[in-house]
Amino acid sequence: MADQDFPMGIKRVGEARAVTTRILRHEDINGSNRLFGGRLMEWIDDVAGIAARLQCGGNVTTAAIDTLEFKHPAYLNDIVVIEAWVTHVGRTSMEVRADSYVVDPATEERTMINHAYLTEVCVDDEGHPTPIPWGLVATTEEQHAECEGARKRAEIRKMRRAEGI
Numbered sequence: 670m671a672d673q674d675f676p677m678g679i680k681r682v683g684e685a686r687a688v689t690t691r692i693l694r695h696e697d698i699n700g701s702n703r704l705f706g707g708r709l710m711e712w713i714d715d716v717a718g719i720a721a722r723l724q725c726g727g728n729v730t731t732a733a734i735d736t737l738e739f740k741h742p743a744y745l746n747d748i749v750v751i752e753a754w755v756t757h758v759g760r761t762s763m764e765v766r767a768d769s770y771v772v773d774p775a776t777e778e779r780t781m782i783n784h785a786y787l788t789e790v791c792v793d794d795e796g797h798p799t800p801i802p803w804g805l806v807a808t809t810e811e812q813h814a815e816c817e818g819a820r821k822r823a824e825i826r827k828m829r830r831a832e833g834i
């Protein structure tokens with residue numbers, strides 16, 4: 670999209686970004702002594718929503734989570750970091766990528782435990798979709814590749830939605 674489509678201007682990928690850090694407590698653990706997936710999903714939804722709000726400057730609602738891969742388990746007392754940032758801006762919707770890690774406190778080494786893409790929609794005071802006034806630009810090769818993937822995923826979501834599949 671051209672710059673003039675975004676009355677407030679353009680943000681660089683990474684400007685609209687949110688991070689949270691948690692320690693896994695007993696109430697976060699399931700019957701298999703691992704992190705309860707629903708708890709992580711709640712945290713991911715929160716952080717992704719914050720990243721999306723920082724992009725659009727308003728309120729958002731989660732429309733869809735179409736990728737949510739649990740890659741590794743996490744356990745009691747683990748340190749979990751969730752990072753979310755906007756990878757695509759449509760007319761009223763945004764794709765947010767959220768990566769979750771366990772961090773080894775001794776080495777600070779990160780192990781990815783979850784990878785997710787969420788669609789967040791910018792909404793007005795009545796909860797109706799409203800145009801996002803800020804565009805998004807990639808500034809590194811890695812970001813360009815991620816944003817190109819995000820653009821394709823957004824097209825696929827639209828196609829799926831249109832066809833009801």
Ligand SMILES: CC(C)(COP(=O)(O)OP(=O)(O)OC[C@H]1O[C@@H](n2cnc3c(N)ncnc32)[C@H](O)[C@@H]1OP(=O)(O)O)[C@@H](O)C(=O)NCCC(=O)NCCS
Binds near residue numbers: 758761763
């Ligand atoms: C999300 C919501 C506001 C969309 O409203 P709508 O009337 O369907 O709006 P539209 O069809 O105009 O879609 C708005 C944008 O969202 C996108 N969108 C809507 N539903 C989507 C879905 N299921 N997957 C991906 N994108 C979606 C559209 O592609 C469009 O994007 P664009 O403007 O960037 O092109 C509405 O469905 C809603 O309020 N859902 C409930 C959200 C909620 O309560 N979330 C909390 C979960 S507990």
